[in-house]
Amino acid sequence: MAVTKTEPTKFLEGLCRNVHARTEASLRLIFAICQEQEDRGSTDYSVATIGRLSSDRGGPGAPAIRNKTGEKYRALIAAYAENAGGRKKKGSPAKASAAEGVLEGISDPVLRTRINLLVADLESTRAQLLAARHIAAQNAVLVLGDAPQERPSVVASGVELTAQEKKALATAISDKTMDHWAWTIDKLGRVLTDSGQVVFPAGFASAIRKILA
Incomplete structure (x- = not known):
């Protein structure tokens, strides 16, 4: 065009x-x-x-x-x-x-x-939905508490990550990945573009760190 x-x-x-x-x-x-x-x-x-x-x-x-x-x-x-x-x-x-x-x-x-840029945001949202669908297919139940005193927990049914899957998660929030895409991770665990657009919402990076820990 x-x-x-x-x-x-x-x-x-x-x-x-x-x-x-x-x-x-x-x-x-x-x-x-x-x-x-x-x-x-x-x-x-x-x-x-x-x-x-x-x-x-x-x-x-x-x-x-x-x-x-x-x-x-x-x-x-x-x-x-x-x-x-x-x-x-x-x-x-x-x-x-x-x-x-x-x-x-x-x-x-x-x-x-x-x-x-708007189309790119929509494609990013679609990718997040596909990732959520994949997690649901693994029979994992994620329970999040709204109040600060409620402790978030993950209940998994026989789900165990392989070394390759763990590496993939680590790569998703690695410094190399952030630099390549010009992304940053803020204190809320969001992944942002260099113009401030949200690629992944609050808790994304922190959730991966907890899983890997």
Whole structure:
């Protein structure tokens, strides 16, 4: 889906509003790299190329730009490429995703970015529901007390995690995973994106730590 031509600097400033300082720095680095591509006469604004140049300078690489939290990076690259008349992608175009179908007919790049972020949140919620369904299938009953004096407890019916399953849980909240996705864990045990969006709700990280303990 093409992004409507827009003045790149204004679009950049719009994306930088109300974001984490690290995200803003990454956006400005990507913008500078796009400018350099234009200055040197290159028409290559593919994620692979911009990501490689960005990674060389300590910014987000191609995988980080392609993942769910990289929507703003992709929008900025697309907007700049559209304005400069360059190529956003290499090779054959990929099959349109469900999100792209929702965005059909929406030309405002800022609005497209916000809707894409909303779609990402919905996909995250779906993943949480699938995880909960998997736990239910293991015949485990989770009892949570509302009052502080009530002690939360887990009653399991013959459920024992394998070493591989424990490793998977540990990996889910590991520093490496948090850094890769630019996520953080707050004091409530929530997993948040660098813009403050909730990936997993309160108690997610603390619950995993208790299980592993």
